[in-house]
Amino acid sequence: MPPQSQPRIPVEERLFSLVLALLATETGLTKGEVLSTVQGYRQKFNASGDNANLERQFERDKDDIRELGVPLETLESPGQAGNNQNLRYRIPRGAYELPADISFSAEETTLLNLAAMVWREGSLSGESRRAMLKLRSLGLTPDEPVLGYAPRVRVRDAAFEPLNTALAKSAVVTFSYLKPGETNARARTVEPLALIQHQGRWYLAAREAGTDVRKTFLLRRIVSKVTISNRSFTPPSGDEAEHALRELEGLWNTNTAEVRVTAGSDAATRLHKRRGTTETASDRLLLHYTDINILAEELSSFGPEVFVLTPTELRDAVVTRLQQLVTDHQDTDRG
Amino acid sequence: MAERKAVHQAADKLAFLLSLVPYLMDHDQVGVADVAKHFGVPEEQIRDAVKLIAVSGVPGATGTYQHGDLFDLAWDNFEDNDEIVLTNLVAIDDSPRFSGREAAALIAGLQYLSSLPENADRGAIASLMDKLSRGASTLPSQMGVEGAETDATLALIRESVAAGLQVEFDYLNSRGEQERRRVDPLRIESMDADWYLRGWCHVREAVRTFRLDRISNPLQSTSPISFSAKDVQLPDTLFQGSADDFDVTLDVASAALPLLSDYIGDAAVTPTAEGRVITTIRVAHLFSLKRLVAGMPGVVRVVTPGEGRQAVAQWAAAALEMYEN
Incomplete structure (x- = not known):
């Protein structure tokens, strides 16, 4: 032809x-x-x-x-x-070529299919779909999606996609990061080591460029576009994702706050069921957290249904947020 | 932008071709319909791919794509019987490896599923992750997802879904009303750390979504479900609007916009001052509006209606009062 x-x-x-x-x-x-x-x-x-x-x-x-x-x-x-x-x-x-000794059983294929379905948006969904295509190439047919189950992890932070690209390339990135309590965002230049999700929030584990200082950034607080530089770096050999997850888990276990909840309220039901919560007395709950500001937002949404007993920093953080809410929503027009 | 998209499509098509060839090699004679079903794509896509494969090959010793350097197909069988028989093979012997990012996506998905009760065999999950790693052409990207949190309520509902039995529980709805519900559990869904039950509610006589952390005193009933997942159309989105919903105009920090995406839908988003936007969401009740807004202080502000502003202000003021006394 x-x-x-x-x-x-x-x-x-x-x-x-x-x-x-x-x-x-x-x-x-x-x-x-x-x-x-x-x-x-x-x-x-x-x-x-x-x-x-x-x-x-x-x-x-x-x-x-x-x-x-x-x-x-x-x-x-x-x-x-x-x-x-x-x-x-x-x-x-x-x-x-896929090594000849790698094969997947029917159960494994079904589980992988469910793992692929966890991602419904962004590049991870495309990558999972392509991985499943390669599995089909081997003649494996994933069962129909397990009826009765539809687990999913979301990737809604705008910073996720560029960080994931930079991670795969081991490229240095720059972004502005707004620390809670500070009014101005500060530019950060870091080497991305891992993207992790803990308690429904995405974090970037990174190393300050050219140093051995590790930092964890909450993706929600990245307030600028992420710039991927041409500079690449040699990533450390350890399992950075697992390490960073363990660190967050450690924080979660150590940090506790005691609150009082109104019996029968939404706060009482949901905070009681929150992971790791224990009841210290009637209507008193001991909560775990990784980040005091995230917890403060979670608690301020419950309004008068929850009252923070300890620690003081959390109490202050909640009060500041409640004051902001009142200021933002008070009607100044009294006519 | 459009060009980038075209490249993406071409890359997807290439991945498809590289996956299809080894499958066809393993299946000496196979119908187009069967292949389409196996790959979950339209039959026409298979025919197009096969036609392309059949005229593709390697430059060969002469650098001119001679006949023996190309794949070949039993054309008569293809055109008359819609069957695929490759009669000459070149270059490809086996299925391709995963990319590092593909393997990472599946590994992270498995991590999330690993704490579900039916995946209790940690050894099996670890061995599966290891196979994905070894089957990737580069080291999988470093990604980690905390295992989904599970509790007794989830286990009980999961059992009830499998057994096809109704469940009963106390539920605090989005209007703040506590009520005993009787539900045909149809599907358990999760979003990150939150779990939801979707089912046919016998009290409301409609499909409803329930947050698992708002469910108390759940019991498995002995009555079988009256509707199964096959009988009921479960909408794709977790939350459906109802006719009683009302519009709320919000002033939002644009960086926080993605967090409201479930509520905004396709409403217009109008940029205002630096970093802020005005948009509209639909909510069922002030009970849920004040909770939503109070969870994002400074980031989200209700513009209208006035009752919405009042509800948030009063909600926060009532809480503040406790700290002032």
Whole structure:
């Protein structure tokens, strides 16, 4: 079939042809070989002139293919180290193919399907869907979604997507962060190490760029766009996500507040059922928390149904919020 | 923007092609309808993909895509019987690995599910996560999600859903009224750390959503459910408006807008002063409005109606009074 007869090669055909060509080569193809022979490039290749546009196209295609988990490798030609024109590209079969000893049982496939359904929005939902596609490639059929169960985790913070991208690339990021109690947001430049969700809120575990100082940021308090820099860093080898989760869990266990609730109220029912709550006396509850300001907001929503006994900082934080609410909603117009 | 979207679609199509080829290799002769069903896509998408695969290949020794360098298809069988038989294979032997981000998404999803009572076998979950890690082409991104919180109420309702039995419980509704409910439990849903029961309420004779942390004294009844999930259309969204709902205009810090997305729907969002927007939500009752707004002090302010403003001001003032005495 003469390819010249096709007016335009669809993007997916070009990408597919590139993957096939680079999988088939042992020694790798040079950029020139790719551009002049691979379907989708060769039609636009100018044998005697400038191929700058096509070269940029190839650079973008390499990124897009790598995004999908295809391990596209760059090799220096023997004896020609440093010569960019003679770099060779290939996809090593062993790094591309799912190892033969990995298989999934029917129960595992069903569980993975449920895990994929946890994400219904944003890039995580697309990535889960693609992972399930690869499982189907193995001939595995996930059962119908377990009827009667629909668990989901939300990703609503605007900062999540850029941070997730930066995390995958180990790229330094900059954003403005508004600490509670401060009126001005401050710019932070950090190395993202993990994204974690604890008690329904997303946090970024990060390292201050160029230091070993670890910080945890609440995504909700990132008030600017996240800028991903060109600077990358070498991530530490440990399980940062687990470490950060354990740290938050530790805070949760240590921090307690005692409150009095109105019997039979919404506050009494819900705070009683809140994770870790114990009853210290009739209508008195001991609550756990990670962040005093988050708890203060949670409690101020219950209005007069809850009264903070200890600690004083929490009491003050709640009072400040209640005062703000009154100021914001008092009608100044008395006519 | 549109171009970026087109690239995304092309990447998805590429992932589909790379997944479809190994499946077809493992199934010597397979109907288009069966493949479509397996992958959960329209039949036309399978036919388009197969046609593309059949003319694709590698440049080969000559660099000119000679016949033997291309996949080939039993075209007659394809066109007459809608069946797929690949007659020549190139380059691809096996299914692709997961990307690091794909593996991370599934691992984090598993972490969230790991504390559910039926996933008590931690060893099985750990081994599954390990397989995902090993099956990824790069190290999975560092992502961690706390296991979903479960309690006796969840376990009891979960059992009742499975057994098809009704449940009864005390429930404080969004108007602040406490009432004994009898419900056909149909589906348990969660959002992050919060759990909900969706079911047919025999008291209201309608589908209702209940927050699990507002349920007290739950009991499993011996009566079987009268409606099953198949009989009842469960809307996709957890909360449905009713005709009695009213409009509330809010002044919101734009950074906090996503937190209200369940309420806002497709209402207009108008930017005002720096970092603030005006928008409208629909709420069922002042009881729920004052709680919603009081939970976001300084971030959300009621503009209209006046009763809404009053309800919030009085709610907060009543609480303040306790601290002043």
